[in-house]
Amino acid sequence: MADYKSTLFLEMIKDFAENEVKPLAQQTDEEERFPIETVEKMAKLGLMGIIIPKQYGGAGGNYPMYISAVEELSKVCGTTGVILSAHTSLCAAPILEYGTEEQRVKYLPDLASGKKIGAFGLTEPNAGTDASNQQTVAVEMEDHYLLNGSKIFITNAGYASTYIIIAVTGKGPKGPEMSAFIVESAFEGFSVGKKELKMGIRGSSTCELIFENVKVPKENLLGKRGDGFKIAMKTLDGGRIGIAAQALGIAEGALDATIAYVKSRKQFGRSIAQFQNTQFILADLATKVAAAKCLVEVATNAKQNKLPTVSVNAAQAKLFAAETAMDVTTKCVQLHGGYGYTREYPVERMMRDAKITEIYEGTSEVQRMVISGTLLKK
Amino acid sequence: MKIIVCIKQVPNTTEIKIDPVTNTLKRDGVPSIINPDDKTAVEAAIQLKEKHGATVTVITMGPPQAEKALREALAMGADEAFLITDRVFAGSDTLATSTIIAAAIKKLGADVVFCGRQAIDGDTAQVGPQIAEHLGVPQITYAAAIDYDAAREVLTVKRQFEDRYQTLEVSGQCLITILSTLDKPRYMNVWDIVDQDEKEVGLITYKDIEENLNLADIGLKGSPTKVKSTATKQFDKTIETVELDPETAAKTIVDALKARHLI
Amino acid sequence: MAKNIWVFCEQRDGQLQSVALELIGVARELAEKTGEKVCAALLGHKITDKAAELVAYGADEVHVVDDACLEKFVTEQYAQAVTALAKKYEPSVILFGATSIGRDLAPRLSARLKTGLTADCTKLEMDEEGNLFMTRPAFGGNLFATIICPDHRPQMSTVRPGVMKKLERDDARQGEVVVESIEFDTAKFAVKVVDEVRSIQCAVNIEEAKLLVACGRGLKDVKPAYTVAEKLGGSVASSRALVDAGIMDHCSQVGQTGKTVRPEAYLAFGISGAIQHLAGMEESEYIVAVNTDKNAPIFKVANLGIVSDAAAVMKNIEKLL
Numbered sequence: 001m002a003d004y005k006s007t008l009f010l011e012m013i014k015d016f017a018e019n020e021v022k023p024l025a026q027q028t029d030e031e032e033r034f035p036i037e038t039v040e041k042m043a044k045l046g047l048m049g050i051i052i053p054k055q056y057g058g059a060g061g062n063y064p065m066y067i068s069a070v071e072e073l074s075k076v077c078g079t080t081g082v083i084l085s086a087h088t089s090l091c092a093a094p095i096l097e098y099g100t101e102e103q104r105v106k107y108l109p110d111l112a113s114g115k116k117i118g119a120f121g122l123t124e125p126n127a128g129t130d131a132s133n134q135q136t137v138a139v140e141m142e143d144h145y146l147l148n149g150s151k152i153f154i155t156n157a158g159y160a161s162t163y164i165i166i167a168v169t170g171k172g173p174k175g176p177e178m179s180a181f182i183v184e185s186a187f188e189g190f191s192v193g194k195k196e197l198k199m200g201i202r203g204s205s206t207c208e209l210i211f212e213n214v215k216v217p218k219e220n221l222l223g224k225r226g227d228g229f230k231i232a233m234k235t236l237d238g239g240r241i242g243i244a245a246q247a248l249g250i251a252e253g254a255l256d257a258t259i260a261y262v263k264s265r266k267q268f269g270r271s272i273a274q275f276q277n278t279q280f281i282l283a284d285l286a287t288k289v290a291a292a293k294c295l296v297e298v299a300t301n302a303k304q305n306k307l308p309t310v311s312v313n314a315a316q317a318k319l320f321a322a323e324t325a326m327d328v329t330t331k332c333v334q335l336h337g338g339y340g341y342t343r344e345y346p347v348e349r350m351m352r353d354a355k356i357t358e359i360y361e362g363t364s365e366v367q368r369m370v371i372s373g374t375l376l377k378k
Numbered sequence: 379m380k381i382i383v384c385i386k387q388v389p390n391t392t393e394i395k396i397d398p399v400t401n402t403l404k405r406d407g408v409p410s411i412i413n414p415d416d417k418t419a420v421e422a423a424i425q426l427k428e429k430h431g432a433t434v435t436v437i438t439m440g441p442p443q444a445e446k447a448l449r450e451a452l453a454m455g456a457d458e459a460f461l462i463t464d465r466v467f468a469g470s471d472t473l474a475t476s477t478i479i480a481a482a483i484k485k486l487g488a489d490v491v492f493c494g495r496q497a498i499d500g501d502t503a504q505v506g507p508q509i510a511e512h513l514g515v516p517q518i519t520y521a522a523a524i525d526y527d528a529a530r531e532v533l534t535v536k537r538q539f540e541d542r543y544q545t546l547e548v549s550g551q552c553l554i555t556i557l558s559t560l561d562k563p564r565y566m567n568v569w570d571i572v573d574q575d576e577k578e579v580g581l582i583t584y585k586d587i588e589e590n591l592n593l594a595d596i597g598l599k600g601s602p603t604k605v606k607s608t609a610t611k612q613f614d615k616t617i618e619t620v621e622l623d624p625e626t627a628a629k630t631i632v633d634a635l636k637a638r639h640l641i
Numbered sequence: 642m643a644k645n646i647w648v649f650c651e652q653r654d655g656q657l658q659s660v661a662l663e664l665i666g667v668a669r670e671l672a673e674k675t676g677e678k679v680c681a682a683l684l685g686h687k688i689t690d691k692a693a694e695l696v697a698y699g700a701d702e703v704h705v706v707d708d709a710c711l712e713k714f715v716t717e718q719y720a721q722a723v724t725a726l727a728k729k730y731e732p733s734v735i736l737f738g739a740t741s742i743g744r745d746l747a748p749r750l751s752a753r754l755k756t757g758l759t760a761d762c763t764k765l766e767m768d769e770e771g772n773l774f775m776t777r778p779a780f781g782g783n784l785f786a787t788i789i790c791p792d793h794r795p796q797m798s799t800v801r802p803g804v805m806k807k808l809e810r811d812d813a814r815q816g817e818v819v820v821e822s823i824e825f826d827t828a829k830f831a832v833k834v835v836d837e838v839r840s841i842q843c844a845v846n847i848e849e850a851k852l853l854v855a856c857g858r859g860l861k862d863v864k865p866a867y868t869v870a871e872k873l874g875g876s877v878a879s880s881r882a883l884v885d886a887g888i889m890d891h892c893s894q895v896g897q898t899g900k901t902v903r904p905e906a907y908l909a910f911g912i913s914g915a916i917q918h919l920a921g922m923e924e925s926e927y928i929v930a931v932n933t934d935k936n937a938p939i940f941k942v943a944n945l946g947i948v949s950d951a952a953a954v955m956k957n958i959e960k961l962l
Contacts, residue, residue, distance in 0.1 A: 004449045005575045012453070012566040046568030059568035472758065473751060500779065501897060502760035504748035507716070511752035516831040517716055519745040534835075539741045540892055540900075541653070541846065544713070545836035552831070559884070559891060602757030602793040606774065609785045619935055619946035627949040628957030631908070631929055634945050638927060640852060640906045641873050 009065045013072045016045065025077035028203035029349050034159050035203050038080055043114020047084065052092055056108035063304040067245045067296065074249025075256070078353030079203035081249055085242030086155040087111070091118025094164050094235045095182065098223040107162055107182060119160035120239075121151035121183075121209050122232050129366055132175055132229060138167035138216065145169070145181065145221070147214040150193065153360070157207035158192045161185045164235070165209075166228045178228030182220045189214035200352030237314045239361045241299045244317035247325035247357035248292050254325075254332040254350040255285055261336055261345070278335060285328045292321040312374045319367035322357035329354040379432040379526075381423045382488040383456070384479060384509070385416035387440055387447035388499040412447045415494025419556040421563040422524055423492050424455045430526050433457045435486060437582075439467060439479055445579050452574035453566035460486065460580040467584070469598030472500075476508030477600070481590035482582050483513060490533070491553040495520055503555070510553035518546055519555040643794035644771075645678045646671050647732040649723060650695055650703075651742055652685050653714075659848070660738030662698045662807040664800055668736060669699045669808060671767040677733065678702060684722050686712035689820060696816030699808045703818045704730075710825060713834045714742050718825065720749045725823045727754055732795045733771050739799035747799050757790035758797040763804050763901075773798065778897065778920050803848050803901040804924075840892060847893060850876040852906045855895060855922070858882040859911020859932060859951040863889065865959055866910065872962040878902065880912045896921035911951035914939025931955075 020041055028035045042048055050066040052058020066088055074081030092111045095103055110116040127133040136149025147167055154163075163183045170177040183190065193208030223231050259282065262273040272278050299313035307313075329351035333340035340347050358364045389408045412420070423434045436451040438444050439462040448459035462482050470478065483491060491513070496503035503519070510517035522543065523536035535554060537544045584591065594600055622630060635641045646668040650661035661681075668679045681700040683692055685707065692703040706722045723746070727735065735750075737743035739761045751758035763785075764776035772789060773796040779786045790796040847853060852875030856863045863883065870877045879889035881896055895902055897917035907925035912918060914930070914937055922928070923942045930943035931951045940946040947954065 004446065005571055007446070008450060008453045008566055008571050008574070009568065011450075012568075012571065016565055044567070045565055050568055054569075054572075060572050061568055065568070472748070472760075473755075476752060496898075498898075500760075502748075503744045504751070504758055504760055507745060507748035508752040511749050516829075517745070517749065518832060519716075520741050538891070539653075542837055542839045544834055545838075546715075547833045547835050548831055550831060557891075602755075603759055603788050603790050606787045606789045608779070608787070619940045619943070619948060621935065621948040624949050624953035624957050627931060627947045627954045628961055630947065631931075631945065631954070632958060632961050634929065635873070635906060635927075638906075640927065 013069050017072045017076045021073055021080050022076035028079050032202040034205045048114035049112025052108050052112040056104055058112035064300050067300045070242050070245040071249040074246040075253035078250050079201045081246040082201055082204050085246055087118045089239040089242040090120030090235055091162055091164055093238050098231055116161040117156055117159050118162045119154055119156040121154050121163055121165045123153050125152055134168045136167040138169050144215045144217050147211040147216050149211055151209040153206055154209050157209055158205045166232050169225055177226045179225045180222040180228040180231040181216050182222055183216055187214050200356050236361055237311045240314040240318040241303055243357055243361045244296045244321040247321035248296050250350050250354050251289050251325040251328040254329045254347050257346050258332040258335050281331055288324045292324045295320050312371055315367040315370040319364050325354035325357050379489050381432050381490045382435045382483055383419050383423045384493045385436055385438050385447055386413045386497045387444040388413045388497050412450055413494050413497040414558045417563040418558045418560050419492040419494045420451045420454055421561050422556055426526055430528050448579050449574050453571040454564055455570050460582050462582045464584040466597050470596055471601035471603045472502055472504040473602055474596045474600040476505045477595045480509045480512035481587040484590045485587050493555045495555045495557050506555040515551040515553055516548055517553045521554050521556045522560055643731045643733040645680050645732050647680045647735045649737045650681045650683045651738050652688055655688055657691055660802040663805040664736045665699045666807040667765055667805040674767040675771045682726055684711050692818040697810045697812045697814055701816050704821050706821050706823055715832055716745055716749055717829050719746050721825055722823050723750055724753055734773055735795045735797050737799045739801045743799045747797055751797050756793040759788040760799050762798045762800045801901045847876050847878045848900055848902055850904050853878045853904045855909045855912055856883055857912030865955045869958055880918050909939050910955055912939050913937040
């Protein structure tokens with residue numbers, strides 16, 4: 001039997017991206033404006049709850065559907081792709097995977113319906129790649145944890161209402177003991193700080209989070225006390241597949257735009273598509289994109305089927321897709337010549353958007369650490 | 379209210395190409411879509427369901443691969459779907475097709491039948507009114523808006539003509555053909571995309587509806603009209619196309635119109 | 642034995658529609674082949690005086706059904722009247738205009754009379770035996786199919802307005818006017834007309850314009866087109882893209898799903914010329930096309946093709962006038 005579910009989903013998301021997201025992409029970038037109306041439209045179609053099971057109000061779809069959504073959205077707008085990725089992979093997924101039944105019932109329906117947007121806070125000024133050097137602390141009191149500290153570079157911050165926050169809850173045998181919490185933006189003492197002005201994905205909201213004596217109810221501890229670092233790392237495994245899909249989408253979008261451009265642009269009396277230099281560059285780029293797509297598929301299947309290789313699969317997918325996105329978009333700008341450097345053509349934005357995929361949710365260097373660590377552990 | 383929506387799967391004609399040697403359509407690689415007017419008919423039915431409560435049944439007559447069009451309608455929010463398919467139906471013209479679809483509708487039972495005004499592959503706009511006649515129910519074609527007054531059980535339809543609109547009222551069973559301008563069809567949604575996987579698309583074959591159907595009225599034999607021949611279109615170009623800057627272009631046009639005493 | 646060529650003569654608000662006269666024109670040609678008569682069916686309320694006009698345009702007989710229930714077009718009322726005439730006179734052919742009325746009524750009748758119907762014909766021919774060859778565009782105008790209806794009578798067809806030529810009016814022409822009385826089954830009148838509004842945007846009938854300024858996707862703003870059209874003494878038409886985008890009304894749409902026009906001059910601005918569009922305007926006397934894409938199909942039918950920015954050219958024309 002034909003897989004109607006995947007076919008129909010792909011048709012829908014392509015249609016949606018082309019007609020609802022693409023027309024706003026340039027404006028979203030130039031005005032550095034969070035595309036809230038797009039998120040509302042996505043919510044209506046169930047896109048904010050693709051992987052959330054039906055009993056929590058989600059669509060009950062699978063990981064490949066979610067990942068193809070990030071890819072297709074990113075083809076036309078990298079900002080929209082990461083909004084969905086952070087919401088789903090970094091907030092809905094850990095609540096689904098580590099949350100108690102009470103936490104799932106309380107938080108997942110609003111995330112699934114898109115009534116609330118989700119985000120995730122791990123990074124701090126002194127805890128980037130060295131994620132265990134956390135300064136944010138949550139002190140256990142009688143009926144709550146008292147949260148103090150700050151986070152930076154938080155995707156969806158300001159627009160999200162539900163945050164997964166990692167904080168130090170004590171001392172462990174090998175260093176600080178970390179725990180994960182579900183923190184609501186409505187909690188007293190929670191505030192959003194400085195908004196970052198970024199090179200790319202400029203419609204995505206990236207801000208600082210500040211916690212001043214935030215009382216987090218004990219039932220909002222996600223997973224067991226002390227599991228915070230593990231939860232953060234596992235969550236990022238999932239997140240990296242989303243970012244890999246975003247990078248893949250950006251590369252595909254740039255390639256599509258460039259193929260159209262080289263066919264219409266004429267120099268020396270013929271279209272630049274007729275030059276072998278153009279043809280060979282396009283061939284190489286398309287091959288890299290195809291390879292990136294394969295790695296994303298492997299990682300997606302590993303996540304869907306809960307395979308133990310998911311961590312390394314995700315790291316490889318993100319590493320390769322991100323570097324492919326950077327390489328493809330740079331060369332696409334080059335093929336556009338002077339026009340490619342102007343904002344009249346989307347490849348300029350795509351090149352700026354691509355860069356972040358080599359940095360967030362673990363830099364390319366971190367991915368190499370994850371991959372080599374697995375190789376050398378044996 | 380039980381609404382049956384008749385849809386057709388059509389090749390996306392904007393992408394159709396003719397094979398210059400064989401004079402036939404190149405269908406390979408041409409995507410199939412739900413006919414645009416029909417897709418709006420699905421939208422109109424789902425809107426009535428949302429506002430007033432109704433079940434929406436989508437039906438199509440076609441080859442087995444037309445199941446995809448039905449599943450797309452389910453993914454938009456239709457409740458159930460049936461595929462009318464049988465070898466003996468092949469070769470039917472609009473009259474024979476309408477006879478078969480009407481027989482299926484009689485079997486399924488409906489309060490209201492929606493069709494698209496016309497299909498982009500045939501552009502005949504005939505099957506809807508013909509179904510209505512076979513069912514013995516009134517028809518309203520070219521619907522640009524539909525409203526339902528639940529208290530009076532009356533459907534109000536804004537019917538478009540070339541130069542005017544009429545507001546029409548009908549109570550009881552009826553068939554309405556719908557313009558794609560009525561509303562933009564919604565996107566499929568993820569909930570219904572997942573749900574349609576768990577639904578069966580019902581099959582209706584000749585055997586299932588033979589009590590309402592005479593073999594002499596269907597298929598190639600039951601079709602009063604026959605295609606005698608087909609031809610492709612040839613264009614003859616009068617002059618070469620010229621590239622001009624806007625100013626020269628404007629002057630060229632105005633001069634050409636003046637020279638021909640058109641202005 | 643079925644005989645004679647019948648024409649359903651559409652009238653609106655008591656005014657005969659141009660397509661009715663065009664159909665009498667083509668029916669005349671067909672009737673010459675077999676030596677049959679051209680019979681006009683004129684339905685409406687207080688319209689009997691229009692019968693003479695149909696004779697002047699070539700009808701041999703005019704059958705008038707003048708009844709209050711026919712004042713506004715409603716399918717069932719009209720279907721009952723035409724069915725009664727068809728049963729009484731057994732026509733060999735009935736022609737309808739492919740208008741929103743003809744395309745509603747004809748299929749209903751074809752099912753009621755259990756006969757074939759061919760939609761949107763652009764060419765009609767007849768052999769000596771009285772077989773009608775009905776040619777129509779198929780697959781969005783990519784193909785033309787010639788359809789026959791060999792074993793059923795009447796042979797029915799809807800014909801695109803603007804395609805056939807009406808005869809010169811000749812008030813000296815003689816014909817018979819028969820006033821018919823029909824027993825209506827009013828129990829079947831289920832659809833009620835509660836309101837009718839003439840569309841203001843559609844006040845201009847582009848089918849009758851001598852010059853059309855046609856706008857397509859390549860124009861972001863259609864306002865200058867109205868100014869230019871006014872100065873040139875013409876009207877504004879559009880491609881389907883702008884109608885779908887909600888910028889132009891359906892009544893201004895030219896093409897397969899819109900109107901067929903053949904003005905003396907057709908100026909296409911920013912229209913790429915999908916085959917569906919070309920089907921509606923290629924018969925125009927003189928076609929000017931402006932488009933940035935030099936491979937646009939519109940240039941295949943243009944007498945004057947200009948590769949340039951449509952909006953800018955429009956602005957410059959405005960300045961010149």
